[in-house]
Amino acid sequence: MKRLSLPRRENRRQVVYDLLLWVLLSVFVAAMGPDPVVDPAAFGVVTAPRIALAAVAVLVGRRWPLAALTLLLPLGPWRFTDGFATVDLTWLLPRRDVKIFPLLATSPYIMWYAYLTGRRMVRMWPAAAAFCLIAVVGVGVVLAKGGDLALWVSMVTGLVGTYLVPYLLGLLRRRLLQQRRQARLSAEAQARLRERARIARDMHDSLGHDLALIAVRAAGLELAPGLDPARAKAAGELRVAAADATERLRQIIGLLRDDSDASPLAPVDEDVAELVRRAEDSGMSISLEVAPGPPPALARAVVQEGLTNAAKHAPGAAVRVSVAPHRVAVRNEPARSRPTARPGGLGLAGLRERVRLAGGTLTAGPADGGFELAVEIPRTGEEHPRGSGRHRQSDARSSGA
Structure with a gap:
């Protein structure tokens, strides 16, 4: 059989706070009851049980505020002699002094636990059941006092102000905190997606290009004249291994990128001349014609993609790079060896x-x-006649890395 354990406080501060809360609540409860000096017997019969009830409510209220709210039901706003306001309802009732929103010394504590109920409880049906019980008690109190219409007004406003309004404020606070938490989690998720896209972009721009250059070096070594068959075979295996590594890199990039991620737009910092020089050092045969004009970052991105495709899909082929004010082109001759890229x-x-x-x-x-x-x-203000982003039908080599 499972034992019911009393709620424990997380630290000494919570113990002190709850102890002070019980002491203040006990003082107000005692002020509402008989004088212990004049009538100690009545004080022991009426006030002492209420103080014990308040102690239990404070003990369980931090973890189960609805239980504390139910335990404090006898201390609810059932006295209609004092209220937040007194109104004249002679146009409706024969009485002039009708109390609106009855207030007792214990009302602030009841309102606090009603607020905590809305703030902490996820399910609403326990609170609805407790409010139905409170409403039944209120109806019983009004009927016991004669059922005057002025009493009904006081009781209804007391229940709304003491129980319903604080509960709704707590519920609103919980919803606002949930929305804030969802917004924070969404922002964190977007940050993770952006970081994944950045990693994928860096891997594509740097590692993909370098692996393609390794494959070019291996292809050049494989076709070198006078190389013995064993070393030529090893060079061919190195070229195939570099292509396989490029394919695995492409798969990893596909895992890092999400369908909603933006396409990689920004390459690493390097101008076209430096990019071509590195490709030539790896063994590619490249002719370069450069004229100032297009944005350097865009020109570099086009040249890098063209050289990477040529290295993967046309190893050993001569490549011509042309950078003009309004046109950037990379053209490669037919491949000299069998391409291995997918x-x-x-x-x-x-x-x-x-x-x-x-x-x-x-x-x-x-x-x-x-x-x-x-x-x-196109030039500034000029619309390109063929439209932006048009793509001709190409063979399998146009897929890129």
């Missing part, structure tokens, strides 16, 4: 989005037996 990457998708935001046009497809990636940027 289609389906995200490189062209991200580049197409970047070009679209810049107001340009991207085309990618076969050209003179090879492959060409070109981006055209």
